[in-house]
């Protein structure tokens with residue numbers, strides 16, 4: 001039994017400490033916005049925030065995040081209107097969409113840390129998030145839009 | 151408004167369709183559409199024949215199947231094609247909505263279950279969704295608009311020709327107004343008008359079609375995490391399964407010990423699934439399945455299995471020697487598929503000849519979403535939830551594997567986290583059904599990324615040899631192209647080692663250059679793994695070979711690349727396949743040649759558009775170069791101009807222009823997004839994607855050894871040029887044809903940047 005704080009609520013989960021957070025969130029908490037793409041920390045589809053910072057949930061165990069604030073895509077903004085989400089919509093960014101919750105979580109954490117990044121900084125910060133559909137051009141533009149409003 | 155157009159300023163050609171337009175503008179000024187005004191004029195748009203009628207279950211045009219209207223005015227449209235990222239679930243309903251004069255904000259899209267007798271063909275593959283269904287979408291929308299008008303006219307006791315339908319409302323001449331919701335029941339009870347009784351909208355009255363201002367259907371859900379993909383469906387009592395499959399196709403477990411696996415907390419049971427060997431169509435590979443309460447337990451359980459595998463007949467498959475054999479075969483005469491003029495004489499009489507061989511390794515699709523499917527098998531029947539490109543063949547495949555009537559199988563289609571051809575094959579769904587029956591509970595089968603990389607249906611490996619005969623003036627008088635690659639057919643029937651007409655039609659026998667003497671032949675290569683189709687299929691190696699060869703030939707003859715291409719393409723002409731010696735069973739992507747001819751002028755046009763767009767010919771610093779390639783596939787014409795810059799010994803692409811002629815551009819915004827995606831996938835396969843085999847097993851496993859282009863090295867500044875056409879110029883394919891010209895354009899650019907010529911895919915990131 002684990003007690004995790006997810007999106008501002010304390011939840012009790014039937015999950016052992018060694019279980020990757022990804023599977024605890026998806027299978028036990030039943031929140032499926034966080035995606036499995038590789039399980040080895042190389043695609044970013046599983047990105048969540050731990051105490052506000054983007055982390056790969058497939059690389060963290062339940063034990064490691066107990067007592068920390070976990071934010072998933074479902075909790076990024078109560079109305080789903082985070083400026084990064086809005087920018088994604090304005091630019092019609094997704095193709096299949098599967099990578100996009102991870103991309104958005106990565107971008108939101110990055111911009112919180114660096115509100116006005118250079119293009120190279122954006123490209124670098126987003127390089128751990130694979131988009132097999134190849135939406136990078138719009139992803140980068142959307143991060144820029146969320147950052148500067150244009 | 152959608153900002154994408156402002157972000158992708160396109161200049162240079164003047165022939166670009168997409169323009170800066172505000173969504174609000176359309177909604178605000180929605181032109182009232184008077185049926186009456188058109189009633190006595192030519193109204194129905196001229197229809198044309200497509201290959202759709204030859205597809206299983208064809209096309210359905212019955213509005214009562216695709217459209218329903220609620221009393222609150224909500225218009226519900228059925229999307230019967232799968233959404234894997236191309237926008238089919240947006241674009242086809244958008245066309246219906248526009249022709250119907252529905253307000254897109256009040257349209258709801260629902261996904262059809264797998265039922266082709268009802269909806270028509272649902273196999274979302276071959277870049278066919280718009281090409282085959284655009285006419286039906288307009289017909290459906292137009293018919294419903296008429297039915298709404300007729301219902302309102304009835305209500306008012308006026309002539310239907312005097313009412314107008316605009317933006318979700320019907321108005322009478324005297325100013326009465328009824329909303330679509332007010333007319334819901336009455337309209338849908340009206341007789342469905344025939345095509346030639348419908349006054350369709352003129353193109354300048356389109357509000358959504360051709361504009362590219364519509365948000366994709368699932369945009370909000372995707373950005374909030376609410377979108378549902380294959381692994382996101384749960385039902386009461388569901389278990390999760392992860393399967394250890396034979397490392398070699400056709401292999402099996404000689405023995406296994408599940409003791410430790412069964413001791414993993416959460417693991418429920420272990421089952422052996424029946425094995426298969428090629429040709430097994432889409433039957434699962436078999437293996438040892440671990441069923442558990444959650445995915446982590448299932449994965450842990452699988453890791454704890456002790457299995458002794460027998461490799462089976464393909465245990466000797468090793469990529470390196472196999473590639474050498476294919477290259478050798480490519481240098482020998484193969485089965486002749488196209489013979490035009492007298493190529494042997496042309497080579498005998500040539501002032502000189504020139505030839506090169508190009509290869510490509512196998513590729514796996516690695517869609518972002520690894521395969522996952524949920525099946526619930528009960529006495530009442532079988533219900534499936536799965537991300538499948540072809541829900542109806544999924545249904546019939548599962549029925550066959552389970553020995554039940556397809557009537558007892560229901561297939562619900564989730565969103566697909568990418569497909570690229572992999573999710574046409576329902577092996578992973580059948581696994582779930584088999585296990586659900588074994589376990590007596592609903593089962594979700596989850597493939598790990600390693601499973602996906604190691605147990606796919608692979609893009610074939612190939613060797614393509616091209617030789618030309620040249621006269622004194624350097625004019626090409628003869629062309630020979632031997633294509634050697636294991637065939638997709640080996641997945642379906644005993645393998646002859648020869649390719650079949652569909653593969654030959656993809657850039658091999660339809661080589662469009664103006665050369666008098668041509669031979670296209672096919673050397674033998676046996677399949678030792680499951681060969682499937684991957685976005686653009688055989689066009690990838692053919693465009694790679696031909697496109698690279700044109701660049702090499704230009705260098706060999708000291709000619710400018712663009713001029714070399716234009717010389718080979720020749721004067722604009724519509725190719726006569728008989729005169730040019732095409733095989734009798736030539737496959738034009740299933741489309742009739744008279745409606746979808748091969749027009750060389752369109753090839754030259756897109757080539758020039760891409761070249762002009764990138765500023766071909768401009769001076770570049772040392773270590774930079776521009777390369778070109780153009781290819782017709784899926785009855786579309788796409789050219790790529792790539793700018794390569796070598797940075798710290800790595801290939802980078804600071805700018806790329808893709809020019810596409812896909813007939814009428816129904817949704818330019820999604821066409822642009824497909825071209826951006828094709829640029830990235832093209833660069834990925836150019837630099838990274840190589841699946842290799844050792845002793846029959848795939849050597850790669852995950853992103854650590856099968857990587858893709860990422861945001862720190864992808865084609866930056868991809869500019870899309872779309873050739874503008876009226877609706878009457880048939881819409882063709884978009885999802886696939888962007889990919890083939892990218893790799894050869896990069897290789898040609900790399901040659902100009904460094905003087906180095908790459909002939910084998912993947913070519914690697916480092917120069």
Ligand code: FES
Nearest residue numbers: 038039041044058
């Ligand atoms: S699933 Fe965690 S990084 Fe890929």
Ligand code: FES
Nearest residue numbers: 096097099131133
């Ligand atoms: S949108 Fe498909 S993987 Fe990114």
